[in-house]
Amino acid sequence: xxxxxxxxxxxxSMEEVLDVYxxxxxxxxxxxxxxxxxxxxLKETRLPIAGTPQHPRRVDYxxxxxxxxxxxxxxxxxxxxxxxxVRERRTKVDWAQEMAHFLxxxxxxxxxxxxxxxxxxxxTKMRITRFAAGRSTGTWRRxxxxxxxxxxxERSGPCWRTRCRSxxxxx
Numbered sequence: 001x002x003x004x005x006x007x008x009x010x011x012x013s014m015e016e017v018l019d020v021y022x023x024x025x026x027x028x029x030x031x032x033x034x035x036x037x038x039x040x041x042l043k044e045t046r047l048p049i050a051g052t053p054q055h056p057r058r059v060d061y062x063x064x065x066x067x068x069x070x071x072x073x074x075x076x077x078x079x080x081x082x083x084x085x086v087r088e089r090r091t092k093v094d095w096a097q098e099m100a101h102f103l104x105x106x107x108x109x110x111x112x113x114x115x116x117x118x119x120x121x122x123x124t125k126m127r128i129t130r131f132a133a134g135r136s137t138g139t140w141r142r143x144x145x146x147x148x149x150x151x152x153x154e155r156s157g158p159c160w161r162t163r164c165r166s167x168x169x170x171x
Contacts, residue, residue, distance in 0.1 A: 017116055025078040029145075030107060033116045034074045034099075036090050041066040072098050103143055114145045 070090035075082035
C-alpha cells in the first residue's frame with residue numbers, strides 16, 4: 001500500500017520509469033534494468049527414491065542449510081537480453097564490479113547506459129567510479145544515467161521485473 005503522503009512522489013517516479021520503457025530502442029542509449037536477490041542454498045539430506053511404473057519419483061523435503069548467495073539480474077528489455085550472475089555476497093563492491101563489467105563488455109560503445117534500478121544505497125554512480133580500477137571516474141559517471149523506481153525498492157521492482165521475464169532469454 002502506498003502511504004497517502006507519498007502518492008504524488010510515487011506516481012511521478014513510476015511515470016519517469018515508464019517513460020524510459022516507452023522509448024524506442026537505441027543502441028547508443030541502451031536501457032539496462034538490474035536487481036539482486038539474496039538466496040538460501042539448500043542441500044538434500046536424503047537421496048530421492050527412483051520412480052517405478054506404480055509410483056512417481058519420491059523426494060524427501062527435509063534439507064540442510066548450505067549457506068547463502070546473491071543473484072544479480074540484468075536485463076535489456078528492448079533488446080530481448082538478460083543475464084544472471086551469482087556471487088557469494090551482495091556488497092557495494094560486488095554491485096560496482098558487475099556494472100563495470102557490462103560497461104566494458106556489453107556496452108563499450110554506448111554513449112550512456114540508462115540504468116533502471118531500485119533505491120538501495122549500494123546502487124550509486126559513486127560506487128561504480130570508486131571501484132572501477134584503471135578508469136577515470138568522470139568517464140564512468142558520464143556513461144550511466146540513473147532512473148530509480150519509487151522510494152521503496154519492493155514496490156518499484158515488479159514493474160521492470162515483469163518486463164525482464166517476458167523477454168526472450170539470451171546471455
